[in-house]
Amino acid sequence: MKYFRxxxxxxxxxxxxxxxTGCSQSKLDSLVNSKENxxxxxxxxxxxxxxxxxxxxxxxxxxxxxxxxxxxxxSETLYTRYKEEYDIEVDELHVNIGDVVSKGDVLVxxxxxxxxxxxxxxxxxxxxxYIKLQHLRNVMDxxxxxxxxxxxxxxxxxxxxxxxxxxxxxxxxxxxxxxxETDGVxxxxxxxxxxxQLGINNTNKPLIIVESSDGYYTYTTDQEIPLEIGKTxxxxxxxxxxxxxxxxxxxxxxxxxxxxxxEDNDSEEDEEAEENASTTDAASTTDAxxxxxxxxxxxxxxxxxxxxxxxxxxxLNVRITTGVIKDAIFVNKKAxxxxxxxxxxxxxxxxxxxxxxxxxxxxxxxxxxxxxSKGLEGGETLALP
Numbered sequence: 001m002k003y004f005r006x007x008x009x010x011x012x013x014x015x016x017x018x019x020x021t022g023c024s025q026s027k028l029d030s031l032v033n034s035k036e037n038x039x040x041x042x043x044x045x046x047x048x049x050x051x052x053x054x055x056x057x058x059x060x061x062x063x064x065x066x067x068x069x070x071x072x073x074x075s076e077t078l079y080t081r082y083k084e085e086y087d088i089e090v091d092e093l094h095v096n097i098g099d100v101v102s103k104g105d106v107l108v109x110x111x112x113x114x115x116x117x118x119x120x121x122x123x124x125x126x127x128x129x130y131i132k133l134q135h136l137r138n139v140m141d142x143x144x145x146x147x148x149x150x151x152x153x154x155x156x157x158x159x160x161x162x163x164x165x166x167x168x169x170x171x172x173x174x175x176x177x178x179x180x181e182t183d184g185v186x187x188x189x190x191x192x193x194x195x196x197q198l199g200i201n202n203t204n205k206p207l208i209i210v211e212s213s214d215g216y217y218t219y220t221t222d223q224e225i226p227l228e229i230g231k232t233x234x235x236x237x238x239x240x241x242x243x244x245x246x247x248x249x250x251x252x253x254x255x256x257x258x259x260x261x262x263e264d265n266d267s268e269e270d271e272e273a274e275e276n277a278s279t280t281d282a283a284s285t286t287d288a289x290x291x292x293x294x295x296x297x298x299x300x301x302x303x304x305x306x307x308x309x310x311x312x313x314x315x316l317n318v319r320i321t322t323g324v325i326k327d328a329i330f331v332n333k334k335a336x337x338x339x340x341x342x343x344x345x346x347x348x349x350x351x352x353x354x355x356x357x358x359x360x361x362x363x364x365x366x367x368x369x370x371x372x373s374k375g376l377e378g379g380e381t382l383a384l385p
Contacts, residue, residue, distance in 0.1 A: 059317070064217055066214030069211050072178045086115050088111070094109065098311065107186070217304070228247060329376055332370075
């Protein structure tokens, strides 16, 4: 009996061990078969802080001062009435694109055989009446006893009426002729006018465009840009157009600059100007600062295009270089993080693999490049986000 109990007890223990072993193996299998979780340390993209002479490029958004665009068209009502009553047609296009026009210049004139015929008749009548008038006056001078005053008066009245009629015909033409209302430059002409095929389908649409301006560009900024008065810079646009821009002290200098450009300077004057260039440039820059400063701390520069252009864009976005910044510290813009408060930070990668956060000060933004004034010395390797 004791043997039976002992045997049963051993059997029970064996079964429990088997069950326990099976459970443990099941959990172990589960851990072994699961995906291993490892920390993949990735090396970030980096950039090196540069320290050397740097030639920056400034992006300037220039605005043409006093810019106005005048668009000339003919109303459908006026054209239809003149076409029906006088069979009006284009007589002559008096301008081409790029022509300089003055206020009152006729840009497009029209003709009408009917009105021209009436005009010729009235002119012939006036000429005939003047002959009669002069004859009667001569008769009275020769023989004062003959009085032709009433006839002379009637002829004079007839001449006055005919002249009023001629003025009315001229006024009819003036109502439909396109006449410039301002000084400016012709910048656009509708294709039908160029082809002499103006019709009712072209009414109520711009036929000629004249643009006017004060002749100079302005650029206002609150940043330091070393533009020197009297110096000419070569500027490029995004579409690869090139302009030569001269900085002037004030708009009053435009006329003076034009007069000076027509004078030839001899070599001695040129050499003297070169010798005094540094002094003059320094004084000019000082004058520019005082003349262009505004109450809000910004500056307005005045620039004129020295190239011979047919027309000037009313807005001009250009890239311009002004010289080399010596011993500049600069870096890729992506390496600098600027928070909402305007504080700038960079992450430096150290030789031992650690990283250090650095607070820096940005002196100037040149597009993809930032000029650094404090916090970096040059040569640091920075992480790019």
